[in-house]
Amino acid sequence: MLKLVDVSKRFGALSVLQNLDLTVAAGNVLGVIGPNGAGKTTLFNIIAGAQVPSAGQVHLDDRDITHVKVWDRCRLGIGRTYQVPKPFTHMSVFENVMVAAVHGGRMGIRAAKEQAQHVIELTGLIHRLRTPAGHLSLLDLKRLELAKALAQKPRLLLLDEIAGGLTESECDTLLEIVKTARDQGATIVWIEHVLHALRRIATRLAVLHGGTIISSGAPDEVLADSRVKEVYLGV
Amino acid sequence: MTHFLTTSYSVFVGRLLLACGIVFLATGPFLLDASGMQVMTEFMLMLVLALMWNLLAGYADIVTIGQHAFVGVGAYAFFGFLVFGEWNPYLSVLMAGAVAMLLAVPVMVIIFRLRTAYLAVGSWVVAETLMLCAGKLSAFGGGSGISMPVSAVKQFGARIGERYAHIYWLALVLLAVVFISTWLLMRSAVGLGLTAMRDNEDGAGAVGVNLTRSRVLCFLWTAPFLGLAGALITLQKLRVAPPASFSITEWTVYIIFIVLIGGVGSFEGPVIGGIVFFLLREYLAEVGVWHFIVLGPISIVIILIEPRGLWGLLRRFVPGDLIPVSYTPSALKGTKTEKARSLAASTSDVLSQS
Numbered sequence: 001m002l003k004l005v006d007v008s009k010r011f012g013a014l015s016v017l018q019n020l021d022l023t024v025a026a027g028n029v030l031g032v033i034g035p036n037g038a039g040k041t042t043l044f045n046i047i048a049g050a051q052v053p054s055a056g057q058v059h060l061d062d063r064d065i066t067h068v069k070v071w072d073r074c075r076l077g078i079g080r081t082y083q084v085p086k087p088f089t090h091m092s093v094f095e096n097v098m099v100a101a102v103h104g105g106r107m108g109i110r111a112a113k114e115q116a117q118h119v120i121e122l123t124g125l126i127h128r129l130r131t132p133a134g135h136l137s138l139l140d141l142k143r144l145e146l147a148k149a150l151a152q153k154p155r156l157l158l159l160d161e162i163a164g165g166l167t168e169s170e171c172d173t174l175l176e177i178v179k180t181a182r183d184q185g186a187t188i189v190w191i192e193h194v195l196h197a198l199r200r201i202a203t204r205l206a207v208l209h210g211g212t213i214i215s216s217g218a219p220d221e222v223l224a225d226s227r228v229k230e231v232y233l234g235v
Numbered sequence: 236m237t238h239f240l241t242t243s244y245s246v247f248v249g250r251l252l253l254a255c256g257i258v259f260l261a262t263g264p265f266l267l268d269a270s271g272m273q274v275m276t277e278f279m280l281m282l283v284l285a286l287m288w289n290l291l292a293g294y295a296d297i298v299t300i301g302q303h304a305f306v307g308v309g310a311y312a313f314f315g316f317l318v319f320g321e322w323n324p325y326l327s328v329l330m331a332g333a334v335a336m337l338l339a340v341p342v343m344v345i346i347f348r349l350r351t352a353y354l355a356v357g358s359w360v361v362a363e364t365l366m367l368c369a370g371k372l373s374a375f376g377g378g379s380g381i382s383m384p385v386s387a388v389k390q391f392g393a394r395i396g397e398r399y400a401h402i403y404w405l406a407l408v409l410l411a412v413v414f415i416s417t418w419l420l421m422r423s424a425v426g427l428g429l430t431a432m433r434d435n436e437d438g439a440g441a442v443g444v445n446l447t448r449s450r451v452l453c454f455l456w457t458a459p460f461l462g463l464a465g466a467l468i469t470l471q472k473l474r475v476a477p478p479a480s481f482s483i484t485e486w487t488v489y490i491i492f493i494v495l496i497g498g499v500g501s502f503e504g505p506v507i508g509g510i511v512f513f514l515l516r517e518y519l520a521e522v523g524v525w526h527f528i529v530l531g532p533i534s535i536v537i538i539l540i541e542p543r544g545l546w547g548l549l550r551r552f553v554p555g556d557l558i559p560v561s562y563t564p565s566a567l568k569g570t571k572t573e574k575a576r577s578l579a580a581s582t583s584d585v586l587s588q589s
């Protein structure tokens with residue numbers, strides 16, 4: 001469903017991604033791990049269209065979307081959470097999610113209202129429905145990010161470190177939400193440092209290090225890989 | 236006191252004041268003398284310009300300082316169609332809007348290549364260039380401008396009082412159309428996206444708001460209204476002249492003051508700013524140009540205290556918008572307790588903020 005071909009990304013002299021190839025088949029849940037600064041978020045920026053790669057292509061369903069704008073990619077079905085939340089501070093939680101449903105999800109106002117209400121309940125923000133997003137705690141802002149991504153009913157859902165700082169039961173709830181999205185047919189790519197959460201849902205795992213994927217495959221195999229142990233687990 | 240303000244009572248009072256203002260505007264010619272009518276006409280036209288600048292700068296992040304370009308072009312177009320083309324006076328007014336809209340297309344192509352400060356400077360350069368071009372039109376009196384012939388003026392009323400009332404009504408209709416249509420725009424899906432852009436442009440693009448299309452739409456939306464205002468301003472001044480019709484001070488700088496003082500990125504802001512501006516101007520008129528020098532520091536102080544202006548300050552206490560553009564959950568599907576909890580949460584937020 002998603003295919004990155006020979007993608008590189010440089011910021012001036014800093015080369016963040018080098019000749020990266022990645023394929024995600026429909027229905028998969030791909031976990032992406034890697035040390036801080038490995039380029040994971042940059043990878044998402046390139047998939048979602050927030051940044052253009054310095055070289056290489058991005059394909060969605062065999063269509064080259066390398067130069068498609070970020071808002072058009074939403075409409076193609078890519079939904080994404082940001083590691084650093086991007087709330088609409090003076091709008092209520094409800095309106096924040098409405099924006100995503102109406103624009104990214106291409107829903108009419110009435111359908112969007114229902115969808116917004118639904119995902120806000122799902123993500124546990126219902127008691128914050130009318131609160132301006134600028135007043136939310138960081139944890140609630142991350143919930144809002146997830147709600148905005150889900151509201152678009154994405155076919156490809158990109159999650160960037162959403163499990164950090166959650167209690168065990170909150171983490172369980174989160175996994176339930178992601179599983180529901182998966183069961184409804186979404187393909188998922190999930191960047192996460194909280195490994196135990198990933199292991200419970202990921203069908204595949206990819207390790208990003210030094211700008212390339214140094215290992216990918218079934219989670220257990222990847223975690224057993226000696227290079228992965230070295231760079232990531234520090235063993 | 237805080238308690239009084241944070242209740243929905245204050246929203247009610249605010250709306251009542253707004254309604255009184257509307258009634259006053261709608262009965263103006265029956266209450267006011269000629270000079271009062273002139274001031275109120277000017278107020279309404281400035282408010283039109285302020286609402287448009289607010290839409291561009293406050294929502295679509297098009298911080299233009301070349302707004303006077305469209306006012307001036309509207310003025311000249313109106314004059315041309317009315318005096319030289321001898322068109323029907325109302326049609327001439329409408330043509331001012333049409334010409335301004337046509338002009339918006341090439342201007343957009345030029346300035347949309349630029350962002351932020353460069354866009355501002357670019358828009359100013361475009362406006363100054365157009366002013367220079369207007370000065371070259373010998374039929375329009377070149378650099379010193381030209382007065383409207385008496386015959387053309389008389390089409391809007393033979394006697395002066397009658398004419399002032401006529402122009403007043405035209406300005407009121409324009410303001411009403413601008414206000415209502417822009418309100419409807421902001422209530423629509425497009426407006427929802429624009430409000431999101433106001434708060435976080437990247438974030439808006441990231442959830443599917445087409446930033447380019449929203450900007451283009453806003454620009455094309457404002458241009459005709461600016462041109463129409465230019466036509467009515469010409470009717471008030473009875474002449475066109477490059478420095479007056481393309482006045483950066485009156486049609487751009489004052490307008491920016493109005494919006495910044497009142498509050499950028501809201502509907503209420505330009506209205507409040509407009510009232511404050513006119514009160515200041517009327518009461519500081521004796522001190523001449525000093526009112527200009529007083530305005531600068533006032534707006535800077537207000538912005539430093541609250542970036543969203545006077546309305547932003549008030550909004551810390553008033554729990555809702557006076558002119559509602561926001562979406563609220565249609566019916567809380569949850570239980571009563573959930574409803575109560577969400578209400579309690581929003582109330583405590585308002586309290587903790589004040």
Ligand SMILES: Nc1ncnc2c1ncn2[C@@H]1O[C@H](COP(=O)(O)OP(=O)(O)OP(=O)(O)O)[C@@H](O)[C@H]1O
Pocket residue numbers: 011014016034035036037038039040041042043083
């Ligand atoms: N816009 C940018 N300009 C310059 N450098 C950047 C930019 N964005 C990211 N970088 C750099 O690229 C590198 C990778 O950043 P990225 O955010 O992709 O890492 P990450 O794997 O997501 O890290 P983390 O685990 O901390 O989230 C970092 O060294 C970062 O400083």
Ligand SMILES: [Mg+2]
Pocket residue numbers: 040041042083
């Ligand atoms: Mg990251």
